[in-house]
Amino acid sequence: MSRLEFYLFHLMPYPFIPPGEEMESIWITLPNSNYDPKVGHRLYREYLEQMIAAERFGFDGILVNEHHQTAYAVQPAPNLWAAYLAARTQRIRIGVIGNALPMHRNPLRVAEEIAMLDVMSGGRIISGHVRAMGAEYVSAGSDPTLSKGRFWEANDLIVKAWTEPGPFAWHGEHYDVEYVNTWPRPLQQPHPPIWLPGSTSVETIDNAAQRRYPFMLTPTSNWLSKSAFDRYYQVAEEQFGYTPDPRQLGRLVHTHVAETDEQAHREAMPHIMWFFRNGLKIPGFHMLPAGYNTAASMKRTLEGKRKAGAKGFTELSYDELVEGGYVIVGSPQTVIEKYEKMIADFGIGMVMSAGGHIGSMPNWMVLKNMQLMAEEVIPHFRAPDGKPCWAREEPLAPFTNTEHAATVGPPAHRPKVRMESGDYIDTFTGYIQEVRDRFPSRRDES
């Protein structure tokens, strides 16, 4: 039986902008006078309600991510979204995919925020780590030429902060922190799952396979997807001696499902075209600015692209997007068949953007897509009970005080404070004189 986990993915775009041909770039230089905060308020409200709805629809997780200074994705601070979603949901997994580690002067801020989210959400956080696109380095003015080194060092520092007792010292090439002692510690042990979202860069894939981090492939063709996932399996098996669990591999492929194939195309086409023609309108000098890659790596990228005959995203016709497998659109039966083929061809166990929002899609259509996906497609890839992954796991922290009292027990230390008399009192009972008299604390007790 082929199984898939389903994640709702959201970019939270601001679609009310000029068409692609009239912009130099949707990134960095598109004037923010195009953004009307009142419209933005309505969009955020709708987008967040869509993500919250994913829990009752039965998706396995909801995913937010980080981009800056662009209408493509208006979510510069993804941990804020995760906090909001954690408060508005009960059990569903929440993925931040991811925080752009090298952009932080001190990456321990990410370790802290993810740990905060993990503790307050009851251990539901997935921590995606990304180097960030070239455009983000232009927006932030931070040096892209050192970003790969900063990324891996930041990743290792964060993992160590989550897993090793503090305080400890970190003296790296990029970060020098005398006292690493992150409060809180994450609830998930040894630490929240780390995902590496990426395009087809072999360096990302190889590192993910080596570290056994789930790899999430961003939108591309079936052909390039196959070569990326094959490489993950090959590197894992040949270089690191293990066979990956399919849930180590996820594909972000926007899927739109409707009553019939024809109806699905009718609904999705304009919004998919907005995404590829306008949302991805980004010139090379923004996407890969000087210093983001070495000349050698740039040469590999360009030659690979030429060899594959790959057109740029904005040049693809709707038919090419569908036939190339960049998107999946159709009736429930069509979508099920395409997912079955994806599982067979790629060996993946997770699919992102499976139902949900894309481009300029209106709220009602997104919810319709989600509901049909949940009721007509997802159960096909689930155990007979239809439960999402989180419904078959016990929560990591008790949901109620009664469960907490019954299962966790008292904390390691009672809170005590030394009074002027030299006596220590237990602050939970110390305000009751007769209790204090009955259980006097010794002066020398500490």
Added chain:
Amino acid sequence: MTTTIADTAPPEPIDIAVADVPVALRRAGSGRTVLYLHGAFFPTAWTPLHDTLAAKVDLVAPLHPGYAEGGPPDWLRGFDDLVLHYRSLLDTLDLTQVDLVGYDLGGWIGAQFAAFYPERVRSFTAIAPSGLWVPEAPMFEFLAASPHKVAAAIFNDEVEGYEDLFPTEVDIDAFVQAYGENGVTARLIWECRYDIRLERRLARLTMPSLVIAPREDRIVPPVHAQRWVEHLPDSRLVSIDDVGHGLVLQAPGLVAEAVITFLSEVPA
């Protein structure tokens, strides 16, 4: 080192080792030695300016580390690394003292070198130098800009004949070469396109100095050249009309004449 704008064939590059750093340099002519430090733009070009200077002096024109290698070397983290590198280069070539000429970013690097090792610099010439902090007239951002806009800004829209200097992805090898060169520049100036300490340091450049700049410069606004002259203790400004920041290609004769005239006043 492929780009050539000169009429005559450029001298073959010589590969030397400066400490453990491989350096490609070109050397031509005889007489007093002029060390020419290239800028961020067309770093590998052997230009008519080079030829004209080489007719009068011993011209030493090295590539900065990384520009021939497709990206910055690991050890290159700032201008001080280049200052030490050029000190070693002069030692390697057995040059006690040189006349230093720097164009654009090369003027910035040269000024840093001359501030730390003034005794190695007989005279200092900066051609359209970048590096000063002039917040009301900042340098044009070219590391993440359209190549067409960059070209137009460099040549004040007179781009004809210079298109090959701004390769697109159609010519992968040429594009990648330029991408790697810009990657080294990015390592040096991405996080700060000026050095707020440079202005104060210019007081240390007590050797005879010359600043040559186009009257209209859309990459480094003209007020920069005025500031350089104000802060260099023994300096004068030569302004060139009707050209842009690309003056070393657009008016090589006028630039060379200004340099040669200036050098003739500085005892060798």
